[in-house]
Amino acid sequence: MAYKITEECIACSACEAECQNEAISEGKEIYVIDPDRCTECVGNFESPKCAEVCPVDAAVPDPEHVESRNGLLAKWQRLHPGETPVLA
Numbered sequence: 001m002a003y004k005i006t007e008e009c010i011a012c013s014a015c016e017a018e019c020q021n022e023a024i025s026e027g028k029e030i031y032v033i034d035p036d037r038c039t040e041c042v043g044n045f046e047s048p049k050c051a052e053v054c055p056v057d058a059a060v061p062d063p064e065h066v067e068s069r070n071g072l073l074a075k076w077q078r079l080h081p082g083e084t085p086v087l088a
Helices: 014-018 049-053 069-079
Strands: 003-005 024-026 031-033 059-061
Touching (some): 003 049, 014 024, 014 049, 049 059
């Protein structure tokens, strides 16, 4: 399941620097997560870094983009061709 950023976002940019998939970008008023690039940090970390670093807990699972761990890993491999995931 991809993550999303809620309206509680204070646009601090803490999450953007943590995203290894470049899924997070600055939106018009808050940061946004591209669900086609979000792997919940599968392949890089044990848990989603955006959620860990957000000071207002605005990064949450997006129920509209549910995926299995295997699906998330396949997406990671598509985004990082030729690389080996740190955590599979």
